[in-house]
Amino acid sequence: MKYKVLDMQGSEIKNIELNDSVWSIKPHTQAIYDTVIAQQAALRQGTKKVKTRAEVSGGGRKPWKQKGTGRARQGSIRSPQWRGGGIAFGPTPNINYKKSVNKKVRILAFKSVLSEKIKELNLIIIDGFNFETPSTKAMLKSLTDLKIDNQKTLIVTKTPEESLEKSGRNIQEIKIIDVQKLNIFDIMNATKLIITEEVVKRVEEVYA
Structure with missing residues (x-):
């Protein structure tokens, strides 16, 4: 051509x-x-990041005792179901x-x-x-x-x-x-x- x-x-x-x-x-x-x-x-780039329950601050003790309160058992106020708790399956920066x-x-x-x-x-x-x-x-x-x-x-x-x-x-x-x-x-x-x-x-x- x-x-x-x-x-x-x-x-x-x-x-x-x-x-x-x-x-x-x-x-x-x-x-x-x-x-x-x-x-x-x-x-x-892997620039998105949220904190898991292991990384958020607070929640070192049980919010109430295991039995006798009539409420569901809870181990920490930083569990994913709590406001201010860690994110269960959020984005991480090491995704390829x-x-x-x-x-x-x-x-x-x-x-x-x-x-x-x-x-x-x-x-x-x-x-x-x-x-x-x-x-x-x-x-x-x-x-x-x-x-x-x-x-x-x-x-x-x-x-x-x-x-x-x-x-x-x-x-x-x-x-x-x-x-x-x-x-x-x-x-x-x-x-x-x-x-x-x-x-x-x-x-x-x-x-x-």
Whole structure:
């Protein structure tokens, strides 16, 4: 497959050959779903915690004697049935939310979302970014030239570029990452995907 490469001004400068085994497969929706769920689950943290009856303070003695009162027997005022008592089956911080996904499934999902972007005409390949100094104004102009207006956009570079990141960090709909951090969820979450020609080569080296 041949695909056009643009410059920062949105002008076509050349065509490159894309590997069909990476960029032109039939999207596998189940693989995408499983991988996104696993990625989101891995981000969850065990930050919820309640006290059990062993951890709440007080309740060291029986509230009344075992027999003769006509009331139900009670061993502590910190039992779960008492107000202010411990929680019987509350959340704990040591829950493992991670879900495992087969490596072949992850690769298939990655290829599927890339192929989907091309199919929807939402992939833009540029020769590179050349921001000498950070400039939000220049970044907005470049996005306008690339015909991107108020759309969620993921920009991927081969290596972290400080000037580019500073130019785009004040633009709400823009997210900028390097290829090492490229993931299924960010691609799916963005309407437009802008990648450099170097990123294309790196992706094909890994997934072709």
